[in-house]
Amino acid sequence: MKSFENGKVRVKCGRFDGHVRKVSEAVTGCYFNGTVHKLGEVWTEPNSNGLEETSAVNKTMFCSKSAEGYFQSKLIGCSRTHIRNYTYGVRFFETTDRIQLNSTNEVSPYLMCTEDTPGGVQLVNVNEKKEAGCLIDNVWHKGSEPWIDEQRGAVFECHSYSQYRKKECLIENRRISIDKEVKLSNGCTLLCHPQANIYKCNTPLINFEVAGKVQKSNH
Secondary structure, three states: OEEEOOEEEEEEEEEEOOEEEEEEEEOOOEEEOOEEEOOOOEEEEOOOOOOOOOOOEEEEEEEEEOOOOOEEEEEEEEEEEEEEEOOOOOOEEEEEEEEEEOOEOOOOOEEEEEEEEOOEEEEEEEOOOOOOEEEEOOEEEEOOOOEEEOOOOEEEEEEEOOEEEEEEEEEOOEEEEOOOEEEOOOOOEEEOOOOOOEEEOOOOOOOOOOOOOOOOOOO
16 A cells, blocks of 8 residues: 555556556545545454453544545544353353543443553543543533534534534524525525535625635626
8 A cells, every 4th residue: 555645545466468567546435454444434443552462442443534635544432342151042142332532431330441552542440431522622522512613603513532523503693504505694695514604795795805716697
């Protein structure tokens, strides 16, 4: 696998007309440990913090996309497996729970998932439950509590650790649903977009900068 400025490219050997040639193909998704994962996919990887191979604690990964458009494999939590033995009928029953990074499981005794080494996780015993959430700009937000960003005119909510998404637009003390258009008091129309708010105005407004060429309508 080779990395170029525009993303990931997989390089391998292929046989054509009896000759071996180098074949390059673009990779759409997150390439991790020899596997390509789709955008938004969650998967489990073996832990890499020096624990024994028999450890039941693995790490949970998530495929995301950066603001620049690059695919990123992100560590988002711990995954642990429980094996319970039964005396009647079934020999064992296996279950797996995922604990988000810097949060705990739901039921006591509480274990917090921490990143003890770069790319490695461990479960630490703690006295109280810590709700899942996300760390954005060094501020911790609870997963159950959306927050308001007045500068960006939006309401955000946690999607996963270090990941968040736009829930609504906030304009003139009004909450507007994603993909909805509303008329504003200044005569403009707002389209609440999942990324940046889009304003449609017939005339330029004070404190607004026009980017690109202005297209005039013939009608």
